[in-house]
Amino acid sequence: MNNFEIWGWDKKDRTMIRFIKAGDVFCFLNDKNTYCFGRIVSKVSIGNVAEIFDFVSLTPDIKINEIEESKRLIDLVILDSYSLFDKKIEGDWRIIGRQKDFSPTEFENIYFAYGVGDSCRKVDIFDHEVPITELEAKGLQDYSPLGNYDINDMIKDKL
Template structure:
């Protein structure tokens, strides 16, 4: 059972960082006429891991069916939840939590890692914040553990 609950675009213009949780469905303005959607996968040390759906709409609304059938438009990414949802720091960005999927369990996350560090201090971190040491050479196989803001996400989508 998917158990979705939607609150809509207008209900919560701002969500404090401590209230963002896995299963949250979010929406953000891609430009003046389009909205994108995604879901919070997990919380890690520098933000939240999120998936951005391939669903783009002229309205800030998405259905259960669209979420269930959505594909990822980009690889899983660490987002700067604090600046996107809580403080809304970036000029022109508008990200909002518009719903939640209760009992959400992420799929297709095996082998998804982010890395940080240099030389012999390289680490890889999975989507649940489990960390292990790796070689610098191996670290080149994975994206850097850097929280992405509005500008970064929009550039990834446009590629």
């Protein structure tokens, strides 16, 4: 059984990065003036790995069954949690709830990459790194934190 708490949009407008946890459900206002939702999957050294759901709403409200029935809109991303949730430098992103029993086990073979030439590395969602070739790195998403503009650009054609 999933153990969700939904606090809502108005509970708190910012969350310090040290309090962001795997299983946190978030909401953000997108470029089309609708609300998108997602969940924090894990923490890595440069931000938080997250999934963005395919559920969109005219209000910042989501029900537990809507979370459970949602699919992933895009591949996992690394969020610049400091800018989005803590300092609120760009966009309006808020933690609105938490799935207490969330375990990111279904994401074990997802990797991000960084580096050039002989210095390429791949990093999993648990921040474990291994060396890879530059060719292998080309097929992976960049190990780089994304902000509001980046996420909105990635989802604009999928909504």
